[in-house]
Amino acid sequence: MAGNPERPARRTARAAIVLAAAAIAAFGLVAVVHEATRDRIAATARARELARFDQVLGGLPHDNDLLADTLTLRDPELLGTTEAVTAYRARFHGQPVAVVLEFGATDGYSGSIRLLLAVAPDGTVLGVRTVSHHETPGLGDFIDAGKSDWMQRFSGKSLGNPAAARWRVRKDGGEFDQYTGATITSRAVVGAIGRTLQLFARHRDELLAAPATIQP
Amino acid sequence: MTPAAILRAGFRDQNPGLVQLLGLCPLLAVTTSLGSGLGLGLATLAVLIASNGLVSLVGRSLPAEIRIAVFVLLIAALVTAVELALAAWLPGLHAALGIFLPLIVTNCLVLARAEAFASRQPVGDALLDGFAMGGGFLVVLVALGSVREVLGRGSLGGDLHLLLGSGGPTSGLHLFNGQHGFLLALLPPGAFILLGLGLAWRQSCQATAAASSAGTGVTSGMPGEAAS
Numbered sequence: 047m048a049g050n051p052e053r054p055a056r057r058t059a060r061a062a063i064v065l066a067a068a069a070i071a072a073f074g075l076v077a078v079v080h081e082a083t084r085d086r087i088a089a090t091a092r093a094r095e096l097a098r099f100d101q102v103l104g105g106l107p108h109d110n111d112l113l114a115d116t117l118t119l120r121d122p123e124l125l126g127t128t129e130a131v132t133a134y135r136a137r138f139h140g141q142p143v144a145v146v147l148e149f150g151a152t153d154g155y156s157g158s159i160r161l162l163l164a165v166a167p168d169g170t171v172l173g174v175r176t177v178s179h180h181e182t183p184g185l186g187d188f189i190d191a192g193k194s195d196w197m198q199r200f201s202g203k204s205l206g207n208p209a210a211a212r213w214r215v216r217k218d219g220g221e222f223d224q225y226t227g228a229t230i231t232s233r234a235v236v237g238a239i240g241r242t243l244q245l246f247a248r249h250r251d252e253l254l255a256a257p258a259t260i261q262p
Numbered sequence: 263m264t265p266a267a268i269l270r271a272g273f274r275d276q277n278p279g280l281v282q283l284l285g286l287c288p289l290l291a292v293t294t295s296l297g298s299g300l301g302l303g304l305a306t307l308a309v310l311i312a313s314n315g316l317v318s319l320v321g322r323s324l325p326a327e328i329r330i331a332v333f334v335l336l337i338a339a340l341v342t343a344v345e346l347a348l349a350a351w352l353p354g355l356h357a358a359l360g361i362f363l364p365l366i367v368t369n370c371l372v373l374a375r376a377e378a379f380a381s382r383q384p385v386g387d388a389l390l391d392g393f394a395m396g397g398g399f400l401v402v403l404v405a406l407g408s409v410r411e412v413l414g415r416g417s418l419g420g421d422l423h424l425l426l427g428s429g430g431p432t433s434g435l436h437l438f439n440g441q442h443g444f445l446l447a448l449l450p451p452g453a454f455i456l457l458g459l460g461l462a463w464r465q466s467c468q469a470t471a472a473a474s475s476a477g478t479g480v481t482s483g484m485p486g487e488a489a490s
Contacts, residue, residue, distance in 0.1 A: 061325040068320075068332040072339035079343040083350035090353040183294065184414060184445040 099134065099146055101191070102164035102173035108136035108143055115257055119249055125241050127152050133253055142167050142254040147246065148177065151238035155230045156180040159189065163239060165246050167254055169204045174239060186231040196225055197235075205243045213240025263383075265390055272394025279402030279457075280464045284371040288362045289403060290453040294414070297421035299407025301355045302362060303400030304425075305344055307393070309366050313337045314380040314392030321381030333376045334367075341367045354424040371399060402460070409456055412437060413447035 092113065099112050112134040119131045127150070134146040145165050150158040160177035174197050176189045188194040199222065205213075214220025215232045224232035246253065263271075278284045285306070293299040316336050324332055345363045348356040356363065366372065375395050380388035412418055416438035446452040 057325065061328045064324060065328045065331060065335075068328075068335050072335045075339045076342045076346075079346050083346045086350035087346070087353075090350065094353060182445075183448040184443055 098162055098175065098177065099136070099164075102146055102162050102175050103136060103144055104164075104173050106136065106144055106164075106172065108138050110135070110137040110257075112136055112146065117253060119245060121245055121248070124245055124248070125149075129158075131242060131245060135253065135257075136164075137257075140256075144172055145246065145253050147242055149238060149242050151234040153230075153237070154179065154181060154234040155186050155228070156182065159231070159234060159238070161235065161238060161242075163200075163242055165243065167250075169206075169243065169247060169250070171200045171203050171239075171243070173198075174200045176235075181228070181231050186228045188225045188228065189231060189235055194225075196232075199223075200239060205240075205247055210240065210244060213237070213243070263387060265387075268387060268390050269394045272391065272396075272398040273401065274398070276395075277398040277402065277464075278371045278395055279399055279406075280461055282371075282374075284374060285369040285399060286457075288365060288369060289399075289406065290450060290457065292359060292362050293403055293407040293410055293453060294448050295411040295421050296404060296408045296419045297355075297424050298358050299403040300400070300422075301352075301425055302359055302366075303396075303403040305348065305359070305363060306366055306369060306371070306403075307396030307400050309337065309340050309344055310372055310375060310396035310399075311389055311392035312340050313372055313376055314388040315385060316340075317376040317380040318383060318385045318388030321376075329381065330373075330377065333373060333381075337372050337376065338367050352425065358421065358424055371395065406453065406456060406460065410447045410452065413444040414452070415443050415448070 095113060115135045115137070117133040117135070119133060120128065121131075122128045125131070129150050129152065131147055131149040134148070135142060136144040136146065144167070147163045147165065148160065149163070150160050152158050157180040159179040159181065162175045162177050164172035164174075166172055175191055176197065179186070179189060181187055181189065188196050191197060208221040212219075212221040213236060215222050215224035215229060215236050217224050217229055218233065220236065222232070222236045272278075276282055279286075279289055288302055288306075292302045313333075313336060317333055320332070320336075321329065341364060344366070345356070348359075348363065375391060379391050383391070408418060411420065416436065418435040418437065444452075447456065
């Protein structure tokens with residue numbers, strides 16, 4: 047080391063300062079963009095959630111904010127999973143008109159199938175939609191509303207129609223036709239809907255009760 | 263390099279998808295339809311132009327030890343900005359691209375162009391290189407996405423409304439019932455096979471061009487995608 051002993055230290059210090067400046071500049075860019083887009087992102091996320099509810103509710107009139115009127119249910123013994131079911135309650139003039147339940151079918155072919163189920167206060171299914179899934183494209187994606195109308199068969203059904211034990215695919219002695227070539231997906235969806243209807247029946251009073259926070 | 267040479271390199275001679283084979287992960291994962299291929303292609307193109315421009319501006323003044331670190335910081339910030347912008351203005355496309363949008367950070371194409379080209383070239387050339395490389399990547403994404411969508415779903419542009427908003431065509435072109443689609447085309451192995459056919463097609467074009475320039479007069483054919 048014949049050279050000036052200060053040089054390497056200064057070099058390092060300069061590099062550190064440049065790196066810090068670059069980090070601050072990058073952080074600044076992200077902060078500005080985040081600030082500019084935050085409200086819009088929140089608004090679009092909210093609009094998308096509400097649009098999903100409209101799909102399962104089929105235009106049923108309601109006048110409350112579903113996203114603010116929720117309840118979380120857990121029933122590992124019935125559902126076979128510790129995953130929570132989120133219930134969004136739709137009301138019209140203060141009266142409950144439907145409950146939208148969001149839950150997962152965990153025994154599908156590939157990962158969890160997220161479903162949205164709207165139930166009328168008397169337990170009748172108003173509509174079912176798939177929120178997200180990882181089933182095989184072309185085989186298991188018949189559960190997408192845009193791909194086939196298979197999911198529409200649940201509308202108008204309830205736990206008594208057919209009976210709870212008949213909420214299975216036909217192959218397992220149930221009421222519902224499995225989709226050809228995708229029995230596992232069909233079985234998972236039918237089973238999860240049946241179990242969630244039982245969950246609704248168990249917690250019906252709680253789900254249809256008035257909101258916990260009553261406006262003064 | 264002349265502008266024409268830069269464009270030729272990006273779109274043909276050094277095409278990221280078909281020659282350099284850079285960024286294959288998003289290339290294969292996302293191209294299940296024309297719409298998502300085009301979406302990721304445009305996002306990558308925007309990041310590449312911006313990162314090339316910035317890197318060209320600051321690249322030469324950076325100490326060698328931290329050059330790559332600064333490039334990564336810049337690219338990560340740009341990708342985050344693009345992701346936030348898409349989430350705000352094209353939420354449908356943002357949801358369709360999912361994890362592959364933030365993963366543009368790890369697309370080696372972006373860092374490779376920053377380090378190998380933009381850091382040593384004037385801003386104008388660097389921007390043009392970003393456009394050419396991003397454009398070349400976009401063309402491959404769109405081509406692969408179109409072929410896979412047609413074979414697998416029997417439609418073309420079925421999810422373009424994610425890009426164009428509700429004002430655009432809502433269902434795209436319907437060629438045949440998606441139930442009779444060729445499933446393999448939508449699965450990852452199908453993506454590899456189709457990309458392989460694309461590579462073979464390009465190699466054969468190159469061989470034909472080399473042969474005809476050598477004066478042997480081979481007639482040019484169009485093997486490849488038609489056979490799939």
